[in-house]
Amino acid sequence: MRRGTFVRWGVPIAAAAVIGAAIGAGPVIAAVSGDPVLPERSAEQLLADAAAATGKEGGIPPMSGTVQQTASLGLPSLPALSQAGASSPLSLLSGSHEVKVWYGAADKLRVAMPTQMNETNLIINGGEAWYWDSATNTATRVSVKAPAAPTHTPAPVPQTPDLTPQQAAERLLAQADEHTTVRVINTAEVAGRPVYQLVLSPKDAGSLVQEVRIALDGETYVPLQVQVFAKGSAEPAFQIGFTQVTFTPPAAENFTFTPPAGAKVEENTLALPEEAGRHAEEHAERAKDVAGEAKVVGDGWTTVAVVPFDLNDVTAQASQEGGEGAALLDSVLASATPVSGPWGSGKLISTKLVTALLTDDGRLLVGAVTPEEITRAAGVK
Amino acid sequence: MSTAESATPSRTTSPATEATTPPAGGTATATAPGPGPRRTPGLVPVTETRGTAERTPREPEPGRAGGPAAPLPRRAGAFWRLLGSELGLTFRRPRNLLMLSVLAIVPIIIGIALSLVSAPDDGIGGVIASVAGNSLMLTFFAFSFLVLLLMPVTVSVVAGDALAGEAGAGTLRYLLAAPAGRTRLLLVKYLNAAIYAYAATAVVALSSLLTGLVLFPAGPLTLLSGTTISMGEGLVRIAVAVGYVGAAMAALAAVALALSAFTEVSIGAIAATMVLVVVCQVLRAIPELDVITPYLLPARFTDFDAVLRAPIDWAALWDGLLAFAAYIALFGSIAWARFSGKDITS
Numbered sequence: 001m002r003r004g005t006f007v008r009w010g011v012p013i014a015a016a017a018v019i020g021a022a023i024g025a026g027p028v029i030a031a032v033s034g035d036p037v038l039p040e041r042s043a044e045q046l047l048a049d050a051a052a053a054t055g056k057e058g059g060i061p062p063m064s065g066t067v068q069q070t071a072s073l074g075l076p077s078l079p080a081l082s083q084a085g086a087s088s089p090l091s092l093l094s095g096s097h098e099v100k101v102w103y104g105a106a107d108k109l110r111v112a113m114p115t116q117m118n119e120t121n122l123i124i125n126g127g128e129a130w131y132w133d134s135a136t137n138t139a140t141r142v143s144v145k146a147p148a149a150p151t152h153t154p155a156p157v158p159q160t161p162d163l164t165p166q167q168a169a170e171r172l173l174a175q176a177d178e179h180t181t182v183r184v185i186n187t188a189e190v191a192g193r194p195v196y197q198l199v200l201s202p203k204d205a206g207s208l209v210q211e212v213r214i215a216l217d218g219e220t221y222v223p224l225q226v227q228v229f230a231k232g233s234a235e236p237a238f239q240i241g242f243t244q245v246t247f248t249p250p251a252a253e254n255f256t257f258t259p260p261a262g263a264k265v266e267e268n269t270l271a272l273p274e275e276a277g278r279h280a281e282e283h284a285e286r287a288k289d290v291a292g293e294a295k296v297v298g299d300g301w302t303t304v305a306v307v308p309f310d311l312n313d314v315t316a317q318a319s320q321e322g323g324e325g326a327a328l329l330d331s332v333l334a335s336a337t338p339v340s341g342p343w344g345s346g347k348l349i350s351t352k353l354v355t356a357l358l359t360d361d362g363r364l365l366v367g368a369v370t371p372e373e374i375t376r377a378a379g380v381k
Numbered sequence: 382m383s384t385a386e387s388a389t390p391s392r393t394t395s396p397a398t399e400a401t402t403p404p405a406g407g408t409a410t411a412t413a414p415g416p417g418p419r420r421t422p423g424l425v426p427v428t429e430t431r432g433t434a435e436r437t438p439r440e441p442e443p444g445r446a447g448g449p450a451a452p453l454p455r456r457a458g459a460f461w462r463l464l465g466s467e468l469g470l471t472f473r474r475p476r477n478l479l480m481l482s483v484l485a486i487v488p489i490i491i492g493i494a495l496s497l498v499s500a501p502d503d504g505i506g507g508v509i510a511s512v513a514g515n516s517l518m519l520t521f522f523a524f525s526f527l528v529l530l531l532m533p534v535t536v537s538v539v540a541g542d543a544l545a546g547e548a549g550a551g552t553l554r555y556l557l558a559a560p561a562g563r564t565r566l567l568l569v570k571y572l573n574a575a576i577y578a579y580a581a582t583a584v585v586a587l588s589s590l591l592t593g594l595v596l597f598p599a600g601p602l603t604l605l606s607g608t609t610i611s612m613g614e615g616l617v618r619i620a621v622a623v624g625y626v627g628a629a630m631a632a633l634a635a636v637a638l639a640l641s642a643f644t645e646v647s648i649g650a651i652a653a654t655m656v657l658v659v660v661c662q663v664l665r666a667i668p669e670l671d672v673i674t675p676y677l678l679p680a681r682f683t684d685f686d687a688v689l690r691a692p693i694d695w696a697a698l699w700d701g702l703l704a705f706a707a708y709i710a711l712f713g714s715i716a717w718a719r720f721s722g723k724d725i726t727s
């Protein structure tokens with residue numbers, strides 16, 4: 001009887017073990033088979049190869065996949081965020097989000113964000129762009145004058161004709177060397193593909209950033225993942241990257257969109273010459289105003305932006321507009337700690353990655369730096 | 382089986398101890414039927430209960446009486462006969478039919494409500510607008526409502542009652558008295574519950590399809606991705622969704638059956654299943670627990686909306702089906718481990 005009982009209960013235990021193993025199989029197999037090893041490359045070689053691969057004719061190869069974005073910035077508890085709709089930009093500040101990407105060519109792109117019984121889509125095909133939101137049953141046609149710039153622009157390498165990719169990489173690294181240590185990891189894996197990880201770590205101790213890791217596909221040199229690690233945490237504070245990717249041309253249906261019958265169709269034209277010009281002027285004016293008063297303290301990774309900021313104005317405006325913005329502002333301000341020093345006094349809001357200081361004399365200081373660093377910046381008049 | 386063999390010798394050698402230890406005697410009666418003296422007193426009151434009255438059509442089966450004459454084909458035949466009679470009982474039971482008719486009525490109510498609401502065309506959500514625009518959409522809308530609570534209730538009533546109900550009514554020991562084997566009985570009970578789960582899903586789909594065709598215009602179906610597909614393809618996608626939701630409910634039935642093996646009070650198993658479903662829904666709503674959400678069974682129920690994407694999101698459906706298979710394997714084996722070693726005392 002007793003032995004029979006053991007044998008019998010062994011079956012569900014074995015079933016649980018098998019299921020657990022199946023769930024954990026990915027990491028286990030990876031651990032057993034060892035890290036994928038790509039040929040070693042220096043940062044300079046890697047950047048040069050990447051520039052050569054993505055800069056050449058055709059640019060980034062056609063691909064499709066699932067992109068996941070995860071942020072755990074250690075923001076003070078934000079009830080507003082969990083209630084905010086999934087499509088709200090504020091919701092990107094916490095939790096994780098998934099979009100599906102189909103990339104056909106430089107002017108063929110589809111990005112879909114599936115949520116439960118809803119989906120939003122951005123489809124760019126040639127000079128035409130559609131934004132479809134199933135929740136409101138609205139298709140918005142966005143006409144762009146120039147061919148729409150895809151989100152994946154070729155690697156930001158100076159495109160001076162007399163500069164070979166090698167020289168460009170050299171120059172870039174020389175500039176970075178002042179503040180940053182650069183190294184390359186060739187044993188990482190993203191979405192099941194071996195990748196090179198370019199690791200940038202700030203030299204300055206005042207920075208909250210531990211390191212930034214950019215993963216480039218080992219074969220195509222397409223950036224597959226960006227991770228930002230905060231000081232003293234093993235998990236990335238911010239991460240965006242592919243969880244699944246295939247480098248095969250996606251089906252053409254993905255890039256064609258006809259508004260379905262019964263849907264609201266709206267037109268939205270970007271960059272009409274005169275109007276845009278007028279707007280741009282206005283914007284430039286305002287930007288100049290702000291820029292005149294704004295300044296930057298420090299350099300490199302410990303740059304702190306100082307902007308004039310009137311709390312009362314913003315609170316009034318937010319409460320007028322209502323909604324999640326006001327709620328967010330309230331909860332952020334509630335979590336701020338009052339600080340004071342020789343520079344004056346203010347409220348300090350600190351997260352894992354970003355520190356903000358709101359001084360009582362109407363300045364807002366923001367930077368990826370430690371609280372000590374930001375109060376020192378506040379002392380710089 | 383080993384329990385029966387170990388219990389039988391003690392029974393023959395010392396009938397006095399057997400009379401004083403009911404659990405051992407109970408096991409022996411249940412697994413090794415024979416002309417023991419203990420069976421008769423139990424039989425008399427039980428023949429008058431409704432449970433046995435319902436089971437009477439099954440008794441005069443020729444296969445049972447035939448015994449070991451032609452083992453293999455007869456046994457297979459007996460399995461299907463047992464399943465057939467089990468299905469007959471399930472689908473003749475007024476309670477189960479009532480639950481199915483409730484499931485059929487809800488889409489009709491939703492459809493009528495939507496057709497009344499959607500007359501003025503302002504500020505209506507996308508899903509409702511697409512329901513009003515196409516008859517097929519009502520099926521998915523009804524699923525997204527019912528799959529959260531009402532369908533799980535229906536399925537767990539049948540599956541949670543499967544073993545505990547028999548044990549509570551005192552009919553389980555007589556079911557086991559037939560040379561059917563506990564594993565086979567468990568399999569029959571599970572298949573019965575799974576078929577009922579698919580029946581419930583099909584009832585919802587058919588009812589909302591008919592309601593939709595009556596109330597809303599038929600024609601090409603607009604997907605969530607904004608793509609339009611033909612009506613025939615829309616029907617195919619409904620079939621895929623029915624297959625997926627049915628599998629989801631069958632996985633829940635495995636959980637309910639496992640709980641049912643642990644108790645003799647069927648309402649206990651049913652309530653426990655529902656508590657699990659509700660707790661999982663609550664856990665899903667807490668954003669901090671996003672990590673565990675993919676492993677919760679009810680979190681997969683609503684993934685049938687993958688068939689409404691422009692390329693069907695087969696990966697999501699496949700993940701869901703794998704999760705259902707894992708739940709069925711785990712809770713099925715728990716049910717088996719418990720049921721095959723259980724002392725049937727009532």
